[in-house]
Amino acid sequence: MENTPDCPRCGKPITIDRMTICPACANELQRRIEWLGQIGMPTLQQVAYRKARFGQKAIRSGNKAFAPTPFDLEAQQVYVTAEATLQQTGGILDIRPLGYDRREQPRTLRDWVYLCPQLVRQMPQLVRTPGAAGMLDRIVKACDMVSAKITRPGEKRLVGVCTNCLTFRPPVRTPIYATETDGYAVCPACGTFLTLNDVRLAYLKGAGLLHITRTQSEAARWVRENTGVQVTGKDLKNWRTRGKMPSTRHVEGPYWAWNIIELLECAEARLKTGNR
């Protein structure tokens, strides 16, 4: 662990052997690629082909001479560019079949549907390549472009405040707006890539909303929706009867006042132990 170099992107120490970026940047790289694969690219594909229309109504005039073009060319350009960025990332990892672009950079011919999960699987190798920091910068840029193209204007709601800006001295409360289906957002003040579940939960805790009154199965659903961890009502009952939820109180009938921190701790424990 002596003489670990600093991350070329953020300057923090690289604490893991042979990695070329720090663990936080490595984590961001993975989340960005997951976002592109699960939300960004599939949504942009719909936009590019006008299957989804954001912020505008379909033109229903009878004038056939002014029918809209079948594609959103600008969205298509972003789509192609973002996919090329993923293909270059795959090129670094030598994913076959491999071709070369105009600047002689290796670039796999695979599409984003194949690449996104594959890149996540090969993350341990990716974060050990010399170009990982530059690659992350390009992926970030691609995410920003894609995100700008797929965001439906006027439908954003306050989710919470940026968890990174909150750590400043003095703390800064930067509001984060997002649509209901967004899983991620970029802080407009500090540029941090945020997982909205974290933002929501931090907001709930900060607002002192420490208890939610729910039945057991509703509480389990709340945990699943807010953490993505597959928790059942039975799991909650087990934890509770084993004395792991001392602040959770019985209210009436099937209703309990669940302590949010305890719910989250149980979700975390569940995540660590897998299916147990």
Ligand SMILES: [Zn+2]
């Ligand atoms: Zn870093």
Ligand SMILES: [Zn+2]
């Ligand atoms: Zn921020």
